[in-house]
Amino acid sequence: MSLITTPNLADPDAAYAALLAAHKGLPEAESTALNARLVLILMNHLGDGPVFAEALRLAREAG
Amino acid sequence: MAYDYRPFAYVAPPGLTAPEPRHRVVIIGAGPIGLALAIDLAQYGVGSVVLDDNDVVSVGSRAICWSKRSLEVLDRLGVGAKCVDKGVIWKLGRTLHREEEVWTFDLQPDPGHKMPAFVNLQQYYVEEYLVARALEFPGLIDLRWKNKVTGLVQGDGVSLTVETPDGAYQLEAEHLVACDGARSDIRGMLGLDFDGELFEERFLIADIEMTGDFPSERRFWFEPPFHAGQSALLHKQPDHIYRIDLQLGWDADPEAERQPERVIPRIEKAVGHRDFRLDWVSVYTFQCRRLARFVHGPVIFCGDSAHVVSPFGARGGNGGLQDVDALGWRLAHVAQGGDAGVLNAYDRERQHGADENLLNSSRTTRFMSPAAGAERLFRDAVLVLAGKAAFARPLVNSGRLSRPCVYPLAGPDDPALPVEARPGAVAPDAPLADGWLIDRLGRRPVLLALGQPAPEGTGAERLELALTQELQARYLGGAKQALYLVRPDQIIAARWVTARPEAITEALTAIWSDRT
Numbered sequence: 249m250s251l252i253t254t255p256n257l258a259d260p261d262a263a264y265a266a267l268l269a270a271h272k273g274l275p276e277a278e279s280t281a282l283n284a285r286l287v288l289i290l291m292n293h294l295g296d297g298p299v300f301a302e303a304l305r306l307a308r309e310a311g
Numbered sequence: 312m313a314y315d316y317r318p319f320a321y322v323a324p325p326g327l328t329a330p331e332p333r334h335r336v337v338i339i340g341a342g343p344i345g346l347a348l349a350i351d352l353a354q355y356g357v358g359s360v361v362l363d364d365n366d367v368v369s370v371g372s373r374a375i376c377w378s379k380r381s382l383e384v385l386d387r388l389g390v391g392a393k394c395v396d397k398g399v400i401w402k403l404g405r406t407l408h409r410e411e412e413v414w415t416f417d418l419q420p421d422p423g424h425k426m427p428a429f430v431n432l433q434q435y436y437v438e439e440y441l442v443a444r445a446l447e448f449p450g451l452i453d454l455r456w457k458n459k460v461t462g463l464v465q466g467d468g469v470s471l472t473v474e475t476p477d478g479a480y481q482l483e484a485e486h487l488v489a490c491d492g493a494r495s496d497i498r499g500m501l502g503l504d505f506d507g508e509l510f511e512e513r514f515l516i517a518d519i520e521m522t523g524d525f526p527s528e529r530r531f532w533f534e535p536p537f538h539a540g541q542s543a544l545l546h547k548q549p550d551h552i553y554r555i556d557l558q559l560g561w562d563a564d565p566e567a568e569r570q571p572e573r574v575i576p577r578i579e580k581a582v583g584h585r586d587f588r589l590d591w592v593s594v595y596t597f598q599c600r601r602l603a604r605f606v607h608g609p610v611i612f613c614g615d616s617a618h619v620v621s622p623f624g625a626r627g628g629n630g631g632l633q634d635v636d637a638l639g640w641r642l643a644h645v646a647q648g649g650d651a652g653v654l655n656a657y658d659r660e661r662q663h664g665a666d667e668n669l670l671n672s673s674r675t676t677r678f679m680s681p682a683a684g685a686e687r688l689f690r691d692a693v694l695v696l697a698g699k700a701a702f703a704r705p706l707v708n709s710g711r712l713s714r715p716c717v718y719p720l721a722g723p724d725d726p727a728l729p730v731e732a733r734p735g736a737v738a739p740d741a742p743l744a745d746g747w748l749i750d751r752l753g754r755r756p757v758l759l760a761l762g763q764p765a766p767e768g769t770g771a772e773r774l775e776l777a778l779t780q781e782l783q784a785r786y787l788g789g790a791k792q793a794l795y796l797v798r799p800d801q802i803i804a805a806r807w808v809t810a811r812p813e814a815i816t817e818a819l820t821a822i823w824s825d826r827t
Contacts, residue, residue, distance in 0.1 A: 280688060281691065281692060281695075284691075284692035285692045285695065285696055288689065288692055288693060288703060288706070
């Protein structure tokens with residue numbers, strides 16, 4: 249299985265809103281910490297395959 | 312009880328009055344690594360001169376955690392039982408973040424091994440036992456205290472100038488092994504330097520004596536309540552001596568921090584009372600560095616003189632003993648007229664081992680002492696999550712404790728056999744009806760035959776054993792039979808389900824060559 253880079257969300261606006269809602273009211277440092285925890289949780293969920301490495305590469309190239 | 316440091320007697324060496332015959336091997340440094348090597352060589356019948364610029368064992372506990380593999384090596388050298396009897400056996404490592412336990416590991420291997428996972432024993436005891444053992448080889452080991460090398464000239468061997476309290480003398484040897492530690496003078500004399508990383512972190516390290524009932528376990532704190540924002544480690548040692556490591560930060564002044572008026576209040580906060588005696592204090596800086604090569608003509612580097620790691624994986628002393636393990640039988644072979652090419656295999660294998668230790672130590676250091684920014688952010692996120700979600704606990708890194716590396720050997724292999732006993736790995740121990748497998752292996756190549764007779768005429772000493780449950784699990788797996796060729800350092804060189812005698816002879820020849 250490789251990284252899905254085509255649209256994969258039935259309701260992208262709702263998913264995006266959920267992400268913003270999780271950060272709502274947080275000062276910047278806490279928001280950054282939340283993102284770090286989120287990355288770790290998702291990294292574990294993805295497991296050992298190539299998907300996480302591909303996601304890292306895309307994130308790095310897009311910046 | 313404080314250790315009773317008794318100086319060893321300096322004896323004026325013969326070279327002061329008349330030229331000495333050329334020695335086969337001279338070892339610089341009578342620490343655990345130099346002494347272990349001298350004993351290993353002596354057990355192969357090869358003599359050595361051991362020079363040490365001091366006349367006493369290690370001051371302070373220094374290397375304290377001896378791994379199962381080190382204990383097996385020390386046992387082969389004749390001091391394993393003493394170390395285990397005196398040491399504190401432990402297997403549990405607890406890691407705490409603030410006041411919460413976030414990760415606990417249990418090092419207990421499967422039952423059925425002669426040696427425990429780890430013992431804690433101050434380096435000075437290990438040296439004391441090794442010195443006593445070395446003295447059992449009076450014709451082979453020539454221990455010279457207060458002998459300091461001040462000059463080195465390399466040719467097809469080495470010529471040394473050695474300073475003693477009675478003046479200087481010359482010493483010639485075919486090989487020199489530098490076991491003179493992280494600040495090796497020999498390394499300096501050859502103009503060699505380490506490559507690698509120096510971490511901007513300082514730790515205070517102290518031995519304290521206190522009577523208390525602390526369990527036999529390793530305890531590591533991130534951001535403990537008694538030492539804000541830093542980390543701390545507590546280990547129990549024999550004689551009611553405890554070892555405490557406290558992170559100080561890079562800005563700390565090492566001289567000021569080692570003063571008792573600064574140290575005692577810090578430890579008081581860590582242990583919660585003032586009822587202790589300060590035994591020894593030091594301050595160190597993290598380094599993860601090594602020489603590019605460990606063999607330089609007749610000069611061989613072994614232990615901390617070749618590589619240094621940060622201390623939280625117990626990879627300094629244990630890594631050094633694995634160097635000895637890989638070197639002794641090969642150097643004995645060369646000293647007895649064998650092809651010196653076999654030393655290249657030592658170089659290659661121990662570079663591999665050092666790289667594994669450096670990788671683990673660098674990762675631990677990065678977790679323990681993260682740089683500002685993303686390193687710190689993710690470190691803290693792991694610690695916060697570890698208290699709440701099981702997945703984050705294995706990410707907590709307070710030291711990955713020393714395990715022997717598996718050398719990348721190209722010897723014959725059969726994938727039907729268990730992966731743990733593949734070529735390059737230490738032969739797994741197993742209980743036998745009358746002792747332990749590990750005691751039947753080592754010092755010479757052995758052909759271990761299980762479930763079949765060992766072929767004759769291969770040149771290897773044969774060891775045929777009746778199958779037990781442990782031998783089946785550790786050496787056969789699903790197979791019905793196997794042949795294992797085990798090197799003098801108890802490393803598996805090759806294995807087959809069935810083999811023709813010529814194939815075994817060829818693998819045996821490879822052990823003594825540069826081809827591994």
